[in-house]
Amino acid sequence: MTTRTSRSPRWPWVLLAISAAVAVTAAMVVGPDAVQGQLSRILYVHVPSAWLAFTAFGVTMLMSAMYLWKRDLAWDRRAHASAEIGVVFTGLAIGLGMIWAKPTWGVWWTWDARLTLTAIMFFVYLGYLALRRTTDDLEARAKRAAILGVLAVVQVPLVHFSVVWWRTLHQPPTLIKPEGIDMDASMFVTLMVSLAAFTTAYVAMMYKRVELARLEDELLVAERSTDGPVAGAAVSTPSIDGGA
Amino acid sequence: MTVPDTLVELSDVAVSAGSTTILRDVDFTVSSGEAVGVFGANGAGKTTLLRLIATLVRPSSGSGSILGAALNTSDVIDVRPAIGYVGHLPGLLPELTLIENLQLHAKLQRRDPEHARSALASVGLGGAADRLAERCSHGMQRRTEFAKVLMAGPKLLLLDEPHSALDQDAVDLVDALVERTVGAGGAAVLVSHDRPSVNAVATRTVEIADGQLR
Amino acid sequence: MPSAEQWNWVFLAYAFTYVVLVVFVASIAVRINAARQRLGADE
Amino acid sequence: MTGFWAQVAVIARTELVRERRAGQVLWITIPFGAIAILLVPIAIGTDAPMLRRIGPGLFWMVVMLFGVLVAVRRSSLDTLPVRDQLALAGVDPAAAYVGRAAAAFVLLLAFEVVVGLAAVLVYDLGSGLLIAPATLLLAAAGLALLGTLAASIVSAGRDGSALVPLLVAPLSVPLLIGATQAHEAFELGRSSLGWVLMMVVTTVVLAIAGVLSAGPLQETG
Numbered sequence: 001m002t003t004r005t006s007r008s009p010r011w012p013w014v015l016l017a018i019s020a021a022v023a024v025t026a027a028m029v030v031g032p033d034a035v036q037g038q039l040s041r042i043l044y045v046h047v048p049s050a051w052l053a054f055t056a057f058g059v060t061m062l063m064s065a066m067y068l069w070k071r072d073l074a075w076d077r078r079a080h081a082s083a084e085i086g087v088v089f090t091g092l093a094i095g096l097g098m099i100w101a102k103p104t105w106g107v108w109w110t111w112d113a114r115l116t117l118t119a120i121m122f123f124v125y126l127g128y129l130a131l132r133r134t135t136d137d138l139e140a141r142a143k144r145a146a147i148l149g150v151l152a153v154v155q156v157p158l159v160h161f162s163v164v165w166w167r168t169l170h171q172p173p174t175l176i177k178p179e180g181i182d183m184d185a186s187m188f189v190t191l192m193v194s195l196a197a198f199t200t201a202y203v204a205m206m207y208k209r210v211e212l213a214r215l216e217d218e219l220l221v222a223e224r225s226t227d228g229p230v231a232g233a234a235v236s237t238p239s240i241d242g243g244a
Numbered sequence: 245m246t247v248p249d250t251l252v253e254l255s256d257v258a259v260s261a262g263s264t265t266i267l268r269d270v271d272f273t274v275s276s277g278e279a280v281g282v283f284g285a286n287g288a289g290k291t292t293l294l295r296l297i298a299t300l301v302r303p304s305s306g307s308g309s310i311l312g313a314a315l316n317t318s319d320v321i322d323v324r325p326a327i328g329y330v331g332h333l334p335g336l337l338p339e340l341t342l343i344e345n346l347q348l349h350a351k352l353q354r355r356d357p358e359h360a361r362s363a364l365a366s367v368g369l370g371g372a373a374d375r376l377a378e379r380c381s382h383g384m385q386r387r388t389e390f391a392k393v394l395m396a397g398p399k400l401l402l403l404d405e406p407h408s409a410l411d412q413d414a415v416d417l418v419d420a421l422v423e424r425t426v427g428a429g430g431a432a433v434l435v436s437h438d439r440p441s442v443n444a445v446a447t448r449t450v451e452i453a454d455g456q457l458r
Numbered sequence: 459m460p461s462a463e464q465w466n467w468v469f470l471a472y473a474f475t476y477v478v479l480v481v482f483v484a485s486i487a488v489r490i491n492a493a494r495q496r497l498g499a500d501e
Numbered sequence: 502m503t504g505f506w507a508q509v510a511v512i513a514r515t516e517l518v519r520e521r522r523a524g525q526v527l528w529i530t531i532p533f534g535a536i537a538i539l540l541v542p543i544a545i546g547t548d549a550p551m552l553r554r555i556g557p558g559l560f561w562m563v564v565m566l567f568g569v570l571v572a573v574r575r576s577s578l579d580t581l582p583v584r585d586q587l588a589l590a591g592v593d594p595a596a597a598y599v600g601r602a603a604a605a606f607v608l609l610l611a612f613e614v615v616v617g618l619a620a621v622l623v624y625d626l627g628s629g630l631l632i633a634p635a636t637l638l639l640a641a642a643g644l645a646l647l648g649t650l651a652a653s654i655v656s657a658g659r660d661g662s663a664l665v666p667l668l669v670a671p672l673s674v675p676l677l678i679g680a681t682q683a684h685e686a687f688e689l690g691r692s693s694l695g696w697v698l699m700m701v702v703t704t705v706v707l708a709i710a711g712v713l714s715a716g717p718l719q720e721t722g
Contacts, residue, residue: 038464215493335582352590
């Protein structure tokens with residue numbers, strides 16, 4: 001009754017190993033920024049992780065919408081996988097932002113609009129993951145998570161807009177922003193290489209995480225059908241009275 | 245509304261929740277004037293079958309119609325007021341009194357709530373009308389459910405374990421309700437694990453096991 | 459800030475990135491193995 | 502369409518009758534919010550000018566964090582037998598959602614008024630707080646819609662009540678910013694209109710999202 005899950009492919013990991021090696025080398029040898037000095041090298045991990053965090057959540061929204069349309073659990077598993085990876089990259093981006101902020105501005109945290117929004121997103125999707133833990137009914141879980149995934153679509157732009165408007169009134173943008181770095185061609189190329197390596201990491205993780213989601217679903221089904229009276233696709237057997 | 249001759253028609257219907265199949269290969273027809281008893285062990289799919297007929301569960305495959313409205317379409321909303329469903333557990337709001345529960349139901353169906361008190365009296369709860377539902381016994385709550393059905397006068401009566409938690413008076417009342425509905429050209433489906441109690445009123449019986457009728 | 463100290467922060471950032479991503483991938487692998495084992499035990 | 506609003510009214514009234522009898526918001530949530538207002542000076546100091554300055558922000562924070570509890574309250578409307586009965590009575594899921602949100606709106610307004618009065622007295626706030634009925638109404642409406650939606654999203658699962666505040670808090674940021682900034686703009690003699698409009702947009706968006714997801718959320722399984 002349980003279809004053996006095929007293992008996710010190996011090629012993304014090979015590609016990741018190569019691209020990560022190239023990206024780290026490039027990030028270490030490229031010339032330092034005139035203003036930021038060696039610290040500018042943090043750019044090559046901070047910006048890609050922030051970018052991927054938002055991409056991952058975007059994928060979650062798309063997959064949620066696909067689930068609501070098609071009602072196929074495969075879309076739900078992709079939404080789930082992407083959300084979890086997104087939360088990890090969001091945490092990474094926030095952590096790296098802090099590591100960059102401390103030597104640059106002397107504080108771990110600034111109320112930059114983008115940083116604030118990232119932190120809020122972190123909690124929105126933490127809530128999404130928590131919601132998924134509240135029921136074992138695959139369909140109900142998928143539907144509820146998808147509705148929250150789409151609710152985030154409509155609400156997050158409002159959060160973004162309100163935060164940006166709030167900060168523009170309260171904080172004149174005097175600080176050096178990461179994206180304020182005057183980027184020459186070699187830095188830009190390095191950033192792109194790094195972005196490619198991070199995206200490869202995302203793809204490789206997606207394959208693995210979707211495989212895990214599939215296994216977990218199979219496990220739930222298997223555990224349910226061994227104690228339930230009506231097995232998934234099993235040959236029906238005469239029921240013993242009170243067998244439930 | 246006009247009642248079609250065939251009140252329930254299910255053909256090759258399956259119901260699954262998640263990846264578990266609860267009902268499958270269900271072919272089931274109930275005609276006007278019938279009271280069908282459905283027997284089966286706990287977990288055989290009785291309650292799901294009843295909720296399927298009550299349009300509360302969607303079939304995952306197959307087709308069917310209830311009171312002439314095709315399942316899985318929005319037409320079922322129009323026929324719901326003609327369905328009298330009494331589930332295994334009472335569906336009363338605990339913080340409302342018995343009479344308020346009946347009035348709420350009537351108002352939601354846009355019917356006159358005036359007969360609520362006499363309906364309660366006819367199930368022997370005239371004296372408890374203003375008691376909060378949460379302070380009533382399980383049996384009293386079930387009687388109130390039957391009063392709700394009595395007020396609505398449904399064409400299709402769906403009863404889950406109709407005699408559980410009821411004393412003999414109430415059992416007779418339920419049986420009379422079934423006979424009255426069936427006599428008026430309606431139909432009833434009664435599911436139970438307790439064969440003798442339902443045999444008395446059923447005009448026909450079927451068995452359900454492992455989610456299949458036989 | 460002297461260049462050497464800046465390099466320390468850079469290494470901290472890269473080490474942090476490495477640890478977070480490796481721990482996450484490892485957690486997926488561990489969970490996959492656990493699920494496979496339990497599925498195997500069921501059959 | 503009259504059927505829809507009649508159902509909304511019946512559901513909202515039923516919810517309020519339930520609340521009047523159970524008294525959960527009146528006797529638990531509102532006093533809890535009021536004591537939160539008292540706890541802050543105990544924690545950070547009783548310097549009057551400082552409390553006057555941060556008071557409005559504290560008030561709104563208490564409304565957002567504790568007001569959520571109004572939406573979290575367990576409703577017997579969520580149990581399966583009751584949902585079955587309501588569905589058979591022909592209740593439109595969207596009408597049930599709007600009705601419950603309307604009841605939560607009324608309860609949240611009461612919460613805001615009591616906690617607001619406590620804040621005005623304890624922090625010696627000027628009239629500014631009470632001159633903003635628009636923000637009070639909009640915050641109550643937005644939070645009621647968001648909280649009711651979040652509560653119905655988690656209602657099927659276990660541990661649901663603990664999860665609702667986590668879902669609501671980050672998504673209520675536009676309401677919090679709108680309310681606090683409108684108040685600040687008002688105090689500084691600037692126009693609060695933009696902030697109020699932002700709250701209106703948020704509320705409308707939440708209402709649409711809630712009504713659209715009511716149907717799919719009601720299907721069981």
